[in-house]
Amino acid sequence: MTAPLAPITVLDLTHVLAGPFASMTMADLGAHVIKVERPGSGDDTRSFPPFKADKSAYFATLNRGKQSVALDLKADADRALFDRLLERADVILENYRPGTMEKLGYGWETLHARYPRLIYGAVSGFGHTGPDALRPAYDMVVQARGGVMSITGEKDREPVRVGASIGDIIAGMYMLQGVLAALYDRERTGLGRKVDVAMLDGQLAILEHAVAITSVTGTPPGPSGARHPSITPFETYHAADGLFVIAAGNDALFARLCDVLGLPLAEDPRFATNPARCENARMLKRLIEAVTIDQPKAQWIERLVAAGVPTGPIQNVAEAMRDPQILARNMVVDVLDAAGKPAFTAAGNPIKISGMEDPKTRGPAPDLDGDRAAILDWLARDAS
Amino acid sequence: MTAPLAPITVLDLTHVLAGPFASMTMADLGAHVIKVERPGSGDDTRSFPPFKADKSAYFATLNRGKQSVALDLKADADRALFDRLLERADVILENYRPGTMEKLGYGWETLHARYPRLIYGAVSGFGHTGPDALRPAYDMVVQARGGVMSITGEKDREPVRVGASIGDIIAGMYMLQGVLAALYDRERTGLGRKVDVAMLDGQLAILEHAVAITSVTGTPPGPSGARHPSITPFETYHAADGLFVIAAGNDALFARLCDVLGLPLAEDPRFATNPARCENARMLKRLIEAVTIDQPKAQWIERLVAAGVPTGPIQNVAEAMRDPQILARNMVVDVLDAAGKPAFTAAGNPIKISGMEDPKTRGPAPDLDGDRAAILDWLARDAS
Numbered sequence: 001m002t003a004p005l006a007p008i009t010v011l012d013l014t015h016v017l018a019g020p021f022a023s024m025t026m027a028d029l030g031a032h033v034i035k036v037e038r039p040g041s042g043d044d045t046r047s048f049p050p051f052k053a054d055k056s057a058y059f060a061t062l063n064r065g066k067q068s069v070a071l072d073l074k075a076d077a078d079r080a081l082f083d084r085l086l087e088r089a090d091v092i093l094e095n096y097r098p099g100t101m102e103k104l105g106y107g108w109e110t111l112h113a114r115y116p117r118l119i120y121g122a123v124s125g126f127g128h129t130g131p132d133a134l135r136p137a138y139d140m141v142v143q144a145r146g147g148v149m150s151i152t153g154e155k156d157r158e159p160v161r162v163g164a165s166i167g168d169i170i171a172g173m174y175m176l177q178g179v180l181a182a183l184y185d186r187e188r189t190g191l192g193r194k195v196d197v198a199m200l201d202g203q204l205a206i207l208e209h210a211v212a213i214t215s216v217t218g219t220p221p222g223p224s225g226a227r228h229p230s231i232t233p234f235e236t237y238h239a240a241d242g243l244f245v246i247a248a249g250n251d252a253l254f255a256r257l258c259d260v261l262g263l264p265l266a267e268d269p270r271f272a273t274n275p276a277r278c279e280n281a282r283m284l285k286r287l288i289e290a291v292t293i294d295q296p297k298a299q300w301i302e303r304l305v306a307a308g309v310p311t312g313p314i315q316n317v318a319e320a321m322r323d324p325q326i327l328a329r330n331m332v333v334d335v336l337d338a339a340g341k342p343a344f345t346a347a348g349n350p351i352k353i354s355g356m357e358d359p360k361t362r363g364p365a366p367d368l369d370g371d372r373a374a375i376l377d378w379l380a381r382d383a384s
Numbered sequence: 385m386t387a388p389l390a391p392i393t394v395l396d397l398t399h400v401l402a403g404p405f406a407s408m409t410m411a412d413l414g415a416h417v418i419k420v421e422r423p424g425s426g427d428d429t430r431s432f433p434p435f436k437a438d439k440s441a442y443f444a445t446l447n448r449g450k451q452s453v454a455l456d457l458k459a460d461a462d463r464a465l466f467d468r469l470l471e472r473a474d475v476i477l478e479n480y481r482p483g484t485m486e487k488l489g490y491g492w493e494t495l496h497a498r499y500p501r502l503i504y505g506a507v508s509g510f511g512h513t514g515p516d517a518l519r520p521a522y523d524m525v526v527q528a529r530g531g532v533m534s535i536t537g538e539k540d541r542e543p544v545r546v547g548a549s550i551g552d553i554i555a556g557m558y559m560l561q562g563v564l565a566a567l568y569d570r571e572r573t574g575l576g577r578k579v580d581v582a583m584l585d586g587q588l589a590i591l592e593h594a595v596a597i598t599s600v601t602g603t604p605p606g607p608s609g610a611r612h613p614s615i616t617p618f619e620t621y622h623a624a625d626g627l628f629v630i631a632a633g634n635d636a637l638f639a640r641l642c643d644v645l646g647l648p649l650a651e652d653p654r655f656a657t658n659p660a661r662c663e664n665a666r667m668l669k670r671l672i673e674a675v676t677i678d679q680p681k682a683q684w685i686e687r688l689v690a691a692g693v694p695t696g697p698i699q700n701v702a703e704a705m706r707d708p709q710i711l712a713r714n715m716v717v718d719v720l721d722a723a724g725k726p727a728f729t730a731a732g733n734p735i736k737i738s739g740m741e742d743p744k745t746r747g748p749a750p751d752l753d754g755d756r757a758a759i760l761d762w763l764a765r766d767a768s
Binding site: 004005017025029044049052125126127131140145148150154158162164169170171175182185195197200203208209214219222230231243249275314315316317318319320324326331332350354 | 388389391401405409413428432433434435436441442445446492509510511512513514515516519520521522523524525526528529530531532533534535536537538541542543544545546547548549550553554555557558559561562564565566568569571572575577578579580581582584586587588589590591592593594595596597598600601602603604605606607608610611612613614615618619620627628629631633634659689692693694695696697698699700701702703704705707708709710712713715716728729730731732734736737738739740
């Protein structure tokens with residue numbers, strides 16, 4: 001067996017994060033990804049810090065294993081080459097402002113008429129429809145407008161941004177789901193589809209609990225700091241040497257937690273059920289910490305793990321990147337340079353699929369227009 | 385054209401969030417989802433608040449449009465029914481602790497031998513391999529251990545949890561990507577694959593910028609409050625009536641921002657480039673707020689939008705749910721009750737695909753074992 005997307009060629013016009021994140025996963029699943037960049041400066045992220053040997057680590061990790069060709073889609077010669085690429089592509093991805101592809105003569109209707117099997121994936125700030133379709137957006141604009149910031153942070157303090165760019169990443173992941181569903185569908189119908197995903201829509205789509213509460217009570221939840229809004233105990237606790245996490249999501253787990261801590265609370269009416277524990281959460285946190293504060297977190301984690309209670313450390317990114325479980329899952333990989341030597345460390349592919357190799361390295365990120373010759377050569381060969 | 389996953393039958397043994405979130409998307413894309421629940425209490429989330437007419441809004445929104453059958457997979461009669469379902473299923477999903485399916489006699493190897501076309505999607509806290517594979521996890525355990533909490537929140541304060549359960553949701557989305565890639569692949573090979581996704585792996589996979597910084601500098605970034613760690617200006621600002629967001633991600637946008645604010649800073653060496661702006665971010669924030677503090681946020685947003693600068697409000701979840709753009713995108717839908725009346729409000733499907741209807745309502749969430757008769761009837765008919 002081979003990688004599941006090995007037969008697929010992706011023409012990737014996206015830049016920055018949402019689109020390149022999706023095409024990175026496609027490359028990890030075996031697709032041939034041709035990154036089409038604007039001549040001169042290419043993808044904005046080529047100039048994003050931090051750098052190593054003049055290469056952006058940000059660009060390199062997101063664009064590993066892709067090819068690059070620089071095309072001016074307003075110039076005839078480059079359009080002719082782009083047309084040849086379209087004939088061979090299964091998927092085209094773009095994250096321009098809505099209407100840009102139409103102005104270039106490559107809108108969905110035109111492409112679908114000329115290349116009926118081509119699948120078109122678009123990700124934009126607000127989508128291709130609606131009153132704000134033409135507004136520009138970055139991650140933080142949709143984290144703020146979509147409601148995620150309003151439930152993240154501490155009560156009575158200013159809202160905070162989620163440290164990972166989930167405005168972009170969630171949208172890229174939804175676009176990829178749509179494209180993959182369209183690829184499956186094309187095997188039956190022979191026809192491509194257009195997938196239109198908005199970053200703002202993606203933020204609302206992940207609010208699960210907060211939407212349910214707002215829907216039923218009419219009152220939106222606020223930020224809940226480091227605890228879950230409706231499960232207790234499910235938060236951070238102080239040990240002798242710092243904070244750690246306990247997440248006892250049901251009565252059985254709470255009983256086990258009480259056993260380990262030596263706290264006779266499992267039958268106490270103030271704590272016997274999850275609604276009661278939520279009601280008395282502040283008191284319960286202090287009763288738990290009265291015990292946990294006396295010993296180091298590693299000891300508590302070990303004892304709670306032995307009892308089957310979900311728990312764990314709060315790790316910074318360096319600690320997470322050397323976590324034995326993360327390493328055992330091959331979730332930290334080396335991105336090679338052009339000479340085949342490790343150049344950058346990056347997150348691996350979390351989709352572990354039987355019958356597909358999960359290599360410890362990834363091919364280099366391309367230089368701008370660095371694969372033009374190879375792509376021309378590939379085009380000159382017969383379509384496979 | 386029809387919904388892309390219309391031919392697909394999913395046997396969904398998952399519960400709580402990660403798995404049901406993935407199968408919800410599959411149902412939204414047209415799949416026939418049969419939820420297999422344990423007799424008696426069913427999915428834990430049936431008892432999660434808030435409730436409306438004794439039904440959990442949380443359960444209803446995540447399990448809309450699915451069928452339910454209650455099966456005891458240790459009882460012969462129910463196993464016989466489960467075997468008949470396996471013969472008709474394209475995909476099986478489960479989020480048990482690793483090894484549970486093997487103990488039941490339904491491990492991947494067994495299923496693959498008996499049903500070679502069946503695709504097997506598993507999501508678990510730590511994955512099916514590695515030293516911690518058997519540990520239990522909830523969302524917060526992987527948000528903490530995977531590094532996301534360490535970059536979310538305010539400097540010099542305790543870390544906070546991302547208000548949305550991205551530990552579960554990201555993992556469910558990765559599993560679905562793997563399953564969809566396997567569905568495409570099966571059209572060529574005729575064979576199913578196993579997809580194994582860990583919640584912890586998913587958290588590391590979305591750290592993009594933080595992994596790049598750690599990889600190059602060796603020093604993990606800390607939390608950066610409400611600002612982007614390496615783009616300036618890209619944060620919240622005070623207007624006369626509260627906070628709003630400006631995200632000017634490059635020099636051209638910064639110049640436009642300065643024009644709107646009447647600030648002569650675009651050529652100032654302290655602010656002319658993004659690295660310089662990051663260096664002087666605290667000063668720049670105050671210079672911007674010295675202007676923005678005098679007028680209401682709506683006015684700034686209107687003027688900045690007119691100038692093409694990414695900006696927007698910080699909305700709570702109720703505001704987001706009535707946002708005109710969200711409504712124009714059909715991102716708020718009604719989940720019907722059994723009588724066909726609107727019962728719950730839920731987030732819609734962010735994957736807008738050409739040729740597929742995007743209905744304003746969704747079918748009801750099932751009662752426990754509520755579809756047994758319909759499922760038996762469906763099994764009795766010839767395989768389509």
